[in-house]
Amino acid sequence: MSLDIESDVPLRALNTFGIEARARRLVRIRSARDVRQVVDHPELGRAPKFILGGGSNVLFTKDVCDALVVKMEVRGIRVVEDDARATLIEVGGGESWHDVVTWTLAQGFGGLENLALIPGTAGAAPVQNIGAYGLELSDRLESVDVVDFVTGRSATLPAAHCRFGYRDSIFKRELAGKSVITGIRLRLPKPWVPVAGYADVERWLQREGIGQPSPQTIFDAVCAIRRSKLPDPAQWGNAGSFFKNPVVNRTIRNEILEEHPDIVSYPLEDGTYKLAAAWMIAACGWKGQDLGKAGVHAQQALVLVNRGGASGADILALAHAIQDSVRRKFGLTLEPEPVIV
Structure with a gap:
């Protein structure tokens, strides 16, 4: 199956700032095999690369992006393990992060609700070590699947090897531009314990008269708080x-x-x-x-x-x-x- 390569691609709809810019070339990645094809390509393999997920953490400052834009579109969410200690979930790097959070709740699995409404994709989440309202991705991440942009080899990095910090990871430093995340695994611990100590969440729960929150009520609180503070990218x-x-x-x-x-x-x-x-x-x-x-x-x-x-x-x-x-x-x-x- 050949690569999906596009030329002179408008990027306005692909970044949440709504900035007018164009990609000289863009390739859509729907599997780890697509990344290996890019690596093996006689021209694209050597080209500088820019990985684009949901476009929610990027600011384009030039009219044209000369680097090869690698658009992450690997899909899929599935339960890998589910026992008395935890639920292990595997997620494609191109899945919407918020959709992942809502999917887990719909399946009856708590643990990600504090990270609701964070824009972007699952593959971008480890790069930034996304966090909000008392929880960071590193608290729930089990491992990350990556493909090396030089060798084309696939590898799985345990969370302990990702060097997570505050809005930081190995993917922003040593592996920046050298590999792409195609999937992640999340471990949701049991029994579920609410993370409700963040001041805004505490105030919301008190105002609603909720003393023993469920994963859904924490989710509702976080969504309400974020919507009250943050503008909708469709408007601003x-x-x-x-x-x-x-x-x-x-x-x-x-x-x-x-x-x-x-x-x-x-x-x-x-x-x-x-x-x-x-x-x-x-x-x-x-x-x-x-x-x-x-x-x-x-x-x-x-x-x-x-x-x-x-x-x-x-x-x-x-x-x-x-x-x-x-x-x-x-x-x-x-x-x-x-x-x-």
């Missing part, structure tokens, strides 16, 4: 949180507290502190403000939006302006979450 193009929350040591955190006693911070297990980037951006006066056709969302300062017709360069200019403001006021440099191409 965006990539969710644009900046990471900076992690600092105790000394830096205390120095910032002396000058800004109201700053929001969270202690981490290793003794460091996560500072709320949204609070800092709002403190710099950016919340709800625009710079040309790009803007900062009025309900969530971490979200940069396309007000209509913005280019990737417009979004990037706004991001740089915000970084400059935060650097001057707090002495910290905010790191973008999306991949900037």
Whole structure:
């Protein structure tokens, strides 16, 4: 079966910012065999590659993407094991992440509900080590299937080998551009225990009078909270949180507290502190403000939006302006979450 290769492909519908850009060449990957065909191709095998999943964590800043766009479309969800200790689920890298979460709940399996409504694909989830409302993917990931872009060989990496960190993994560093994730396995532990300690979730459950939440009620809480804070990309193009929350040591955190006693911070297990980037951006006066056709969302300062017709360069200019403001006021440099191409 031959590769599905396309030329001069519009990318606006393939990125949630809604940026007008084109791919010089795009290949659709529907199996690990397709990746091996790309590797063996006399021209494409040597070409620089950019992996595109749901397009929810990318900012195109050029009119044309010269790298070969590898569009991940491997499908399939199935239960591999189900016993008294856990349920093991295998997922194709091209599946919508939110669809995976809703599928597990429909099958009666809890464990992923805190990660509801995170845009993107299952294959992209380990790259970013997606996380929200007290849970990270690394808490549930069993293993990752990858194909090497140089040799074409397939391998399965246990979660312990993925070097997960806060919005970080081996796939953003050592394996960036060198391999593609074709599938993942998730282990959902039994008995199910709710992760309901996150402040927003606690408040929602209290308001609804729910003392003993089910996986579905945690899911409902997370969806309601996210929808109240985050814009629909169909209305305002965006990539969710644009900046990471900076992690600092105790000394830096205390120095910032002396000058800004109201700053929001969270202690981490290793003794460091996560500072709320949204609070800092709002403190710099950016919340709800625009710079040309790009803007900062009025309900969530971490979200940069396309007000209509913005280019990737417009979004990037706004991001740089915000970084400059935060650097001057707090002495910290905010790191973008999306991949900037």
